[in-house]
Amino acid sequence: MTENLTRFYFEKEDHLFNLEDDKYSYLAKGSATNSQGMEIDLYFKVEESRIIDAKYNVSGCPVLIAISAFYIENVIGKKLNHCHDFNAIGIYESIEIPNHKKDRMILLEDAVYNCLGQIGSR
């Protein structure tokens, strides 16, 4: 991710999950954590196999925060079967993640799969 884009998404607070406001609105939650104490919670609202809204909470390094915000902003409106395709979401095209932070993408991916698993099990 270029420096400007990283900062832009790092600073964004548009789609944050707020327990008080959102606790009855979002059907699926997927979480992931790593050994460094970083964590992501994703929340998808799905209708007719399409994500009509998505929210998140995140704690971690700037790259993790930025890619989480970027992902959430871009997954809204996508069909469920596209939401795990990070190329389609555009992250890999837009983001230059430093080599030693590539595992943040795996963390995001785990949260997405966990969220999709929640939807599938319903």
Next chain:
Amino acid sequence: MKEIINQIYLDYASTTPLDREVVSEMEAVMNGQSFGNPSSVDHLFGKQAHEAVENARLEIASLINADSDDIVWTSGATEANNLAILGLARFKKNGFKLQVISSFAEHKSVIEPCLQVKKEGFELTLLNPNTDGSVDVNELESAINERTLLVSLMHVNNEVGSINDIKSIGNLCRKNNVFFHVDAAQGIGKLPIDVKDCNIDLMSLNAHKIYGPKGIGALFINNESVGRIKPILIGGGQERSLRPGTLATHQIAGMARAYKIAKEKMLNDQRHLTQCRELFIDACKDISRLSVNGNSENVFPGILSVSMDGLHAESIIYGMKMVAVSKGSACNSDDDEPSHVLKAMGLSQSEINGTVRFSFGRDTEIKDVEYACNLYRDSVDHLNRLRGNKK
């Protein structure tokens, strides 16, 4: 580049800007007739450089109450630490004393040479620091035995600013006939230290943390108590063969000028740094989950380590984009390894993750500290919102 110029620098524990007088001193050496090799004393150019080096040696010695013959130039404190620990251990290896004592709170340039001498047959004892980061003198006394050759401890901790009781430790070592090495990289020129009064045998010094140049330092070797050590570099006779290599006259002169200024300004600097530290702590005391590392009674005021449980320091720092600070030791700030110092002090992983080191300096303005507090608060608030304001 504009963003960098506008940043407020609060990373003085990592390095300091050059004092203008230091720059002038170095320029005078580089532009004048002291460009000769200080070892080439058969002609005027060399003699002039030699004189500059010896005058500088006197200046360094006077700050710590040493004899100038006891000062050996090095490239910095890291090399001085290596030379002290490896050099002493290797020279004395054939004796009966084969134990080295240090602590987990030390800089890696002490811990790794200690690990090296362990590989070379020494017994190594690394003490756990107190929760404030300093070493308990009673615990040290219990660790010393008849086989102890060397105790190597820092004066001021580089991550939290805790101060070791160097005088008591020095007395203890002398009483037990143990050599005492002090890594004074963070304390020199900021807190008074007298090598004779504190019974110090070896002490590592640098210049770049007190407004002097990078790439120059020194090792104080008490000739009376230590005598010889084994060089770790070979191939020249400079510095009585203890540290061969052509001396960098301009850097040495710059270091000496920085020490002279430090001596003159030490008390004022301490007052100013205390003011900066207290202001920051006071302004941030209502931030929930914030804790200050170290003991306020026993800390160098120029370093302030604060932990924010549950957040990540890298993001806190990224969020305060107009302030230049560190996660911890500058030497570790580009990796994801948790600080070994904070771990040894007993902080949880989550507290370590959220630890930021602010370090103030002579040029820090009060308004900059106030501004940094506000940015820190804003950054923490933003990150708390991102994580859903979890407790």
